[in-house]
Amino acid sequence: MDWVYxxxxxxxxxxxxxxxxxxxxxxxxxxxxxxLIRDGTGIIQGVATEKDTTHExxxxxxxxxxxxxxxxxxxxxxxxxxxIGFELTVKSIEVIQNQKDYPITPKSHGVDFLLQNRHLWIRxxxxxxxxxxxxxxxxxxxxxxxxxxxxxxxxxxxxxxxCEGTTTLFSADYFGEKAYLSQSGQLYNExxxxxxxxxxxxxxxxxAEKSKTRRHLTEFWQVEPxxxxxxLEDAIKLAEGMVEYTVHRVLANRKRELDVLERDTNLxxxxxxxxxxxxxxxAVKRVNELGELMKLGEDFGAPQETVLAESYDSPFxxxxxxxxIKAFYMKKDLSTSGRTLSFDLLxxxxxGEIIGGGEREFDVGELxxxxxxxxxxxxxxxxxxxxxxxxxVPHAGFGLGIERIVAWICGVKHxxxxxxxxxxxxxxxx
RNA sequence: UCCUCGGUAGCUCAAAGGAAGAGCAUCUGACUGUUAAUCAGGUGGUUGCAGGUUCGAGUCCUGCCCGAGGAGCCA
Numbered sequence: 001m002d003w004v005y006x007x008x009x010x011x012x013x014x015x016x017x018x019x020x021x022x023x024x025x026x027x028x029x030x031x032x033x034x035x036l037i038r039d040g041t042g043i044i045q046g047v048a049t050e051k052d053t054t055h056e057x058x059x060x061x062x063x064x065x066x067x068x069x070x071x072x073x074x075x076x077x078x079x080x081x082x083x084i085g086f087e088l089t090v091k092s093i094e095v096i097q098n099q100k101d102y103p104i105t106p107k108s109h110g111v112d113f114l115l116q117n118r119h120l121w122i123r124x125x126x127x128x129x130x131x132x133x134x135x136x137x138x139x140x141x142x143x144x145x146x147x148x149x150x151x152x153x154x155x156x157x158x159x160x161x162x163c164e165g166t167t168t169l170f171s172a173d174y175f176g177e178k179a180y181l182s183q184s185g186q187l188y189n190e191x192x193x194x195x196x197x198x199x200x201x202x203x204x205x206x207x208a209e210k211s212k213t214r215r216h217l218t219e220f221w222q223v224e225p226x227x228x229x230x231x232l233e234d235a236i237k238l239a240e241g242m243v244e245y246t247v248h249r250v251l252a253n254r255k256r257e258l259d260v261l262e263r264d265t266n267l268x269x270x271x272x273x274x275x276x277x278x279x280x281x282x283a284v285k286r287v288n289e290l291g292e293l294m295k296l297g298e299d300f301g302a303p304q305e306t307v308l309a310e311s312y313d314s315p316f317x318x319x320x321x322x323x324x325i326k327a328f329y330m331k332k333d334l335s336t337s338g339r340t341l342s343f344d345l346l347x348x349x350x351x352g353e354i355i356g357g358g359e360r361e362f363d364v365g366e367l368x369x370x371x372x373x374x375x376x377x378x379x380x381x382x383x384x385x386x387x388x389x390x391x392x393v394p395h396a397g398f399g400l401g402i403e404r405i406v407a408w409i410c411g412v413k414h415x416x417x418x419x420x421x422x423x424x425x426x427x428x429x430x
Numbered sequence: 431u432c433c434u435c436g437g438u439a440g441c442u443c444a445a446a447g448g449a450a451g452a453g454c455a456u457c458u459g460a461c462u463g464u465u466a467a468u469c470a471g472g473u474g475g476u477u478g479c480a481g482g483u484u485c486g487a488g489u490c491c492u493g494c495c496c497g498a499g500g501a502g503c504c505a
Contacts, residue, residue, distance in 0.1 A: 029468085030461040049462070066455095081463070101440080106466040107454050108442055112497050168503085184505090209503055210431065220505065301502075344505090356505060401505040426497090 001073060006042035009086050012076045019044065019088065022123070023068045025106060026061065033061045035090065037072055038123070042256075045082060046072055048090040057093040066105075067123065068098035118421055119430045129257035130417055134406045136254050138202070140246040141223050141400065145200050148238070150225055153192040155185030155201045160380060168208040170218075181206040184399060185224050186329070187384050190360060193226040193395055194387055200225040205399075212425050213302060214414040215352065217403060219423035226397030232331075232341040232359045235396035236317060239345050239355050240273035242400070243315055247271050250409055263411040267313050267348065276316040280339065283308060283318045299325040305352040312348040319343040328370040331359035331394075343398075347408035354405045357398020364388035 004017045021039030028034065033053075035046040048058055052075075064070070074088040081087075104120055114121045121127055142152070158172065158179045170181040185201035192199045202223045209216070227234060247268050251258070258265055278286070284296055290307040294300065299321075300308065320339045323332065330340040342358030361367045364385055371378055406418035416422040421430065 025466080027464045027467050028461085029464055032462045032464075034464050034467085036465085045465080047463080051462095081465085083465080101456065103440065103455090105441065105455050108466095110442070110498085112437095113441070205505075207504075211503060212498090213500075213502095213504090216504070222505070299504085302500085302504095353505065399505065404505065 006039050006044045009044060009076055013078050013086065014076065016073065016075050019072045021070065023064050023066055023070060025066060026064060035061060042084065044084060044086060044088055046074060046088040046090040053090050054092045060093060060095065063098065065098055065100065066102040069096040070094065071096065115427060122420055125260055127417060129260040130406065130410050130412055131420060132257045133250055133254050133410050134418060136250050137246055137406055137409065138402060140249040141242060144242045144245045145225055150198045150200045151196050153196065153199045153201060154203060155182060155188035157182045170206050170208045183207050184222065186399065189224055189226040189397060190387055190395065193228050194391065198227050210425055215404060217415060217419065217422055217424055221402040222399045223402065224397060224399040226395060228395045229393050230396040231394060232343065232396060235357050235398050236343055239357065239398055240275050243345065244271060244273040247409060261410050268409065271314055275314055276312065277319055279320045280318055280322065297322050297324065306350045309346050309348055309352045310350040315345055315347055317343050317345050328374050328376065329360050331361045351408040354408060355398050355400045359394065359396040362388055362392045362394055
């Protein structure tokens with residue numbers, strides 16, 4: 001008898017199969033037992049009766065707890081009453097383990113309880129759908145970059161110094177020396193980029209900021225491409241193409257999951273590059289018109305970013321941010337004083353920034369000035385400055401926040417549901 | 431770090447300062463097409479912690495702990 005996955009069940013209509021999984025839920029009505037079986041790829045309803053099911057298996061069903069692990073053998077049957085179009089007539093059940101009452105019930109739960117049980121919560125339907133979309137998004141982004149000739153070269157997690165200097169870092173004892181946990185692969189990317197031309201890294205960024213918002217984690221994952229001999233325009237085009245490709249691929253391959261999430265995909269399916277662009281000044285003006293006051297020169301706060309992102313139906317870009325609110329390595333815009341060759345890509349429907357990037361300063365003198373101006377330790381950046389001493393070239397890139405793009409595409413409100421095990425202020429369990 | 435709200439059964443929540451309750455889960459029973467099944471019954475409590483006010487505190491006061499929403503910071 002074939003062991004099949006529920007996602008492939010339609011190919012086995014009329015055949016006897018074996019499903020290896022867990023009890024998602026069960027119901028009964030007189031002499032009939034309904035068993036919802038999940039196997040990680042989907043959920044199918046098994047129907048057991050005294051007529052079709054062995055005596056031992058049938059009587060055992062009443063003792064099964066939710067999430068008991070079972071191997072079910074039965075006949076795949078097309079049935080219009082099923083949400084997936086197929087059911088399983090249960091012949092026999094083998095119980096692998098069945099012991100404790102499962103704490104998560106089909107009724108509602110609070111956030112704290114669910115996060116304390118995150119290791120179990122990920123078995124639930126909505127979490128299952130979100131994390132499957134996450135996996136698809138990561139695959140899509142990497143495919144896109146590989147197709148464009150980018151090489152994946154990982155950046156280190158242990159670093160000797162602050163990458164951007166601006167944010168609070170986690171520190172660790174590194175054989176008696178103080179080390180910091182990476183907050184971005186950016187600087188190392190610039191080194192590999194000069195060695196390989198087009199590169200990207202994908203890994204966790206760790207930030208000890210005491211942020212307590214729906215769009216922040218202390219550990220978040222970024223895909224960061226970097227290109228040599230490239231300008232702002234090249235980075236923007238790459239970002240647009242990547243987001244467009246990713247959205248359409250998720251729509252094509254993860255329709256089932258988006259349905260589970262009840263995601264309205266109308267806006268997503270109409271997305272096409274190029275995306276609207278506005279310069280920083282224009283964005284500030286627009287935010288003020290929308291009723292969230294802010295001054296020229298300030299960065300967008302959460303309320304500002306939200307109203308702006310709510311006013312768009314498509315992803316869009318803000319370009320040419322002021323020097324003062326961007327990292328030291330951003331290239332100055334020589335045509336407008338105080339501005340940089342930078343861009344953010346924001347998701348619509350109020351989601352906001354998912355990508356930040358731009359051109360990097362490649363003149364060693366300018367870079368040193370920026371480092372001094374921000375009181376960063378020059379010594380720590382010696383290797384980085386070397387990149388400008390030996391064959392420096394214009395280069396550009398960006399970072400894509402995986403959890404944020406997952407939140408947007410899934411239509412999930414809080415970013416904590418977009419990663420298997422979220423790390424947040426005051427939360428490190430499980 | 432700041433502001434606001436909250437902490438009562440395993441879970442989600444009620445309870446004018448006057449006898450701690452409901453729904454779900456669990457247990458017992460009924461039901462041959464249920465979809466968060468339904469119906470009947472049962473079990474289940476140191477009301478976050480420590481003090482205080484009061485004849486009497488889940489409820490009021492003080493301190494602490496924990497959580498949520500938001501701000502700032504940021505991707």
